[in-house]
Amino acid sequence: MRAPAWLALAAVLVLAACGEREQVTEFKHGKYQGKPDSQPWANAPLPNEFRGGTWKQNDRTSWEESIKNRQLAQHEHKRIYQ
Amino acid sequence: MARMKFLCDAERCIECNGCVTACKNENEVPWGVNRRRVVTINDGVVGAEKSISVACMHCSDAPCMAVCPVDCFYKTDDGVVLHDKDLCIGCGYCFYACPFGAPQFPQAGAFGLRGKMDKCTFCAGGPEPDRSEAEFRKYGRNRLSEGKLPACAEMCSTKALLGGDGDVIADIYRERVLRRGKGSEVWGWGTAYGPAPRPGAQPPAPQGGKS
Numbered sequence: 394m395r396a397p398a399w400l401a402l403a404a405v406l407v408l409a410a411c412g413e414r415e416q417v418t419e420f421k422h423g424k425y426q427g428k429p430d431s432q433p434w435a436n437a438p439l440p441n442e443f444r445g446g447t448w449k450q451n452d453r454t455s456w457e458e459s460i461k462n463r464q465l466a467q468h469e470h471k472r473i474y475q
Numbered sequence: 476m477a478r479m480k481f482l483c484d485a486e487r488c489i490e491c492n493g494c495v496t497a498c499k500n501e502n503e504v505p506w507g508v509n510r511r512r513v514v515t516i517n518d519g520v521v522g523a524e525k526s527i528s529v530a531c532m533h534c535s536d537a538p539c540m541a542v543c544p545v546d547c548f549y550k551t552d553d554g555v556v557l558h559d560k561d562l563c564i565g566c567g568y569c570f571y572a573c574p575f576g577a578p579q580f581p582q583a584g585a586f587g588l589r590g591k592m593d594k595c596t597f598c599a600g601g602p603e604p605d606r607s608e609a610e611f612r613k614y615g616r617n618r619l620s621e622g623k624l625p626a627c628a629e630m631c632s633t634k635a636l637l638g639g640d641g642d643v644i645a646d647i648y649r650e651r652v653l654r655r656g657k658g659s660e661v662w663g664w665g666t667a668y669g670p671a672p673r674p675g676a677q678p679p680a681p682q683g684g685k686s
Contacts, residue, residue, distance in 0.1 A: 423546035427559025428602040432552065433620040436605050446622020457477060459622050464639030467628065468647045470654065 477640040478535065478554035479597050481628065482648055483527040486655075487635035490515055490526040494627035494636050498530070501598065501626035502615025508579040510595040511627055528627065528636045531556065531577035531595035539569035539578060553619070554641075555597040560613050563591040597638070598625040 434456035439445035446459035466472055490513050498504065498511045511530035517523040533556045540548040540556065547562035548569075569592060570578040581590040600617030603610035610617055618625060628638030637644040 423540070423543065425549040425559075426546045427549065427562045430549070430551065430557065430600075430602040431605050433599070433605070433617070433622075436620045439621050443621065444623075448622060456622065460477070460619070460624070461640065461643060463622065463624050464637075464643045465647075467624075467634055467637050467639070467644070468650070469634060470650060 476552065476554075478642075479533055479599075479639065480554070480641040480644065481528075481530065481532060481597075481625075482637045482641075482644045483529070484635045484637070484648060484651065485525045485527050486657075487633040488513070488526040488528060489633055489635070491632060493630055493632055494528045497626040497630035498595070501618075502596075503611075504593070504615070505581055508581050508593050510577075510579065510593065528631075529575055529577075530627070531573075531597070532575055533595075533597055538572040538574070542568040542572040544568060549602075551599060553599075555599045555619075557596055557599060557601050557614075558592065558594070559602050560591045560593075565589045565591050567592075595625075598623070 432453070434448060434453045435451055437450045438447050438459075446456070446463060448455040448459045492513050495509065495511050495513060499509075502510065504510055511528060513526050513528050515524060515526040517525065533554060535554065537548065537550070537556045539558075540550070543558075544566060545562050545564055547559045548556060549558070550556050565580060567578075567580065567589065570576070570580065577594045578592045579594060580592060582588065584590075596614050598616055598618035600606075600610045600620065601614030603613060605617050605620040616626070623629065625638045628636045637647055
């Protein structure tokens with residue numbers, strides 16, 4: 394009665410080497426591990442003489458409006474011929 | 476929500492390197508590191524010479540972020556790809572992954588020792604207090620927090636290099652092309668994949684033997 398149990402155990406141990414494990418690493422999106430950064434609109438605008446944008450501090454919408462106006466200044470057809 | 480991008484008009488770029496100089500000066504980039512450079516093809520061939528200014532393109536799905544083993548990259552709400560130099564180990568994986576050659580490595584010590592990665596920040600600084608000395612020393616000037624655009628784009632004399640929200644600068648470029656009647660073939664699908672096939676055209680017969 395003991396022989397089949399030993400045989401089964403030996404078979405498990407021997408056949409375990411025949412199993413194949415997945416060797417390809419699964420790609421996972423990493424998560425940023427560094428320090429947090431602040432938002433540009435969290436800052437107060439510069440004084441006028443520095444020719445920066447004008448927005449209300451901590452107001453993202455007004456900062457985006459300001460930076461968009463700055464972008465449109467690159468459009469010489471609108472800037473010059475208006 | 477803005478997605479900050481650069482767009483260079485090859486019909487306008489005159490290879491003056493003003494953008495390169497502006498970047499170097501504004502961010503006090505060290506010797507041996509070029510966050511931006513001008514690439515010219517067909518150099519010296521009359522009528523065929525084209526130049527574009529290249530730096531980090533702040534990819535929407537940035538490969539540098541995907542390969543970084545220490546996860547030091549992050550993307551701001553405006554779509555600017557930045558990194559934390561305190562975490563960077565200078566392994567260079569991002570350099571191999573980047574299709575634009577944007578990541579730069581200063582020769583920080585003897586025997587060509589590679590320093591921490593440096594690249595274009597879209598003049599948005601990095602993860603240090605805005606407008607601080609530490610931020611300037613590590614990442615350069617934070618012009619976005621001053622309500623300004625990157626120095627390279629604002630300095631461009633012919634306005635070949637446009638910087639800003641992808642939708643806004645694409646509209647500017649589109650209107651330019653419409654006004655001058657050509658140009659989209661210079662920097663677009665036509666350049667990358669050839670002209671659009673004519674209806675009924677046959678593919679060209681293969682030429683030569685083994686390549």
